[in-house]
Each structure stands twice: as structure tokens, then as C-alpha cells.
Amino acid sequence: MRLRLLANIIVPLVATGCCNAGSDPSQSAQPSTSAAPPAASAAPSAAETPAPAPTAERQIAGAAHILITWKGAERAPKTVTRSKEDAKKRAEEVLKQVKDGKATFEELVAKYTDDEISKAANGALGNFERNAMPPAFADATFAMEVGKTSDIVETPQGFHIIKRTR
Known part of the structure; x- marks a missing residue:
């Protein structure tokens, strides 16, 4: 049974x-x-067979950054007390040093970044898809060639100086 x-x-x-x-x-x-x-049915004709869904090509880049933030910026450390205007001035000073080549990007990360998490990795953020970062950050990163450094990029987290690594 x-x-x-x-x-x-x-x-x-x-x-x-x-x-x-x-x-x-x-x-x-x-x-x-x-x-x-x-009963088995006949195989579907080509007209009945659904076409495979189009797959969007994944855009992946790698970057390192120096983050200069201000009091009240998104995820700003509690120790940061500078104003947004002071943060912008500091970012401009750091960018000038990057462009002058008087110090390596990694040395400037160690001295200036407010991002304690990426500081230990010389500012490295790793590889990421375009939509994983704020639009301004992603646009600047994907517009650069590997090894190039951006101008100052503002996001809700602060002012970034970005170096494309991948």
C-alpha cells in the first residue's frame, strides 16, 4: 500500500x-x-524558446583614498572637530602634496586620513563594483586610469583624494 x-x-x-x-x-x-x-510533449520551437536574459557587464575598480572629514559628516570619528571649510582647506593642502610628489600617497595617508579602517592598509579600499560607493566617488574612480590620482571628491563622508589601483 x-x-x-x-x-x-x-x-x-x-x-x-x-x-x-x-x-x-x-x-x-x-x-x-x-x-x-x-504523455511527453514535443520540444518547443525556436520561436517559443525564451532568449537568455541580457547580463550587464560588471564594472569593478580598485582604489585607495585619503579622507578628510569634518565634524558632523557621515561616519566622522568623534575626534574630528574641524569645520567643513577647514576640512576642504586641509584636503587642498594634501592634494597639492600629492601632485608635487614630495611624499608618497601612502605617506600622506598615514599622516592625514581620517579613515582609520583603511589607514592600516595605506588607504586601500580594495576592489568594488560601481554601485558599492557613493556616486561622486564611483564616478571619479571609474573615470581615471589605474595609477592616477583624482582631484578632491566630496561625498557625505568628507573630501576624498582617490588613487585608482585597479
């Missing part, structure tokens, strides 16, 4: 697939009470 009951459930599932993929949703998903599998 048990085997017969299982056969009535398993055979229709095997024949139609356990999730009824591609079946008409208006039809019931209840198993058939007959032990005979349903």
Missing part, C-alpha cells in the same frame, strides 16, 4: 519536475492519482 501511494506521488513529480518549472501556473500542482506518466 505504501509503495503504491509513493508511486502515485513520485512518478508525476519525476515526469513534470518537482517544482513544475515551465508549467502553466493555472494548472494545479497536485500529483496525479494515476500511476502512468503524462
Whole structure:
């Protein structure tokens, strides 16, 4: 008796697939009470076969940054007390040093960044997809060639000087 009951459930599932993929949703998903599998249908024509969904190419870049923030900026450390105007001036001074080449980017990160998390990695943020960063940050990063440094980029977190690494 048990085997017969299982056969009535398993055979229709095997024949139609356990999730009824591609079946008409208006039809019931209840198993058939007959032990005979349903008749096989002809393969769909090319016109009936759905085209694969288009896949967007993933955009990935890598970057390091120097972040100069101000009191009240998003995720600003509590130790930061400078105003937004003072933060901008400081970012301009740091950018000048980057462009003059008097210090390496990594040395400037160690001395100036307010991002304690990336500071330990010389400002490195790793690789990321475009939509993982604030739009202004992502736009600046993806517009640069690898090895280049941005001008000052403002986001809600502060003023960034970005170096593209990938």
C-alpha cells in the first residue's frame, strides 16, 4: 500500500519536475492519482524558446583614498572637530602634496586620513563594483586610469583624494 501511494506521488513529480518549472501556473500542482506518466510533449520551437536574459557587464575598480572629514559628516570619528571649510582647506593642502610628489600617497595617508579602517592598509579600499560607493566617488574612480590620482571628491563622508589601483 505504501509503495503504491509513493508511486502515485513520485512518478508525476519525476515526469513534470518537482517544482513544475515551465508549467502553466493555472494548472494545479497536485500529483496525479494515476500511476502512468503524462504523455511527453514535443520540444518547443525556436520561436517559443525564451532568449537568455541580457547580463550587464560588471564594472569593478580598485582604489585607495585619503579622507578628510569634518565634524558632523557621515561616519566622522568623534575626534574630528574641524569645520567643513577647514576640512576642504586641509584636503587642498594634501592634494597639492600629492601632485608635487614630495611624499608618497601612502605617506600622506598615514599622516592625514581620517579613515582609520583603511589607514592600516595605506588607504586601500580594495576592489568594488560601481554601485558599492557613493556616486561622486564611483564616478571619479571609474573615470581615471589605474595609477592616477583624482582631484578632491566630496561625498557625505568628507573630501576624498582617490588613487585608482585597479
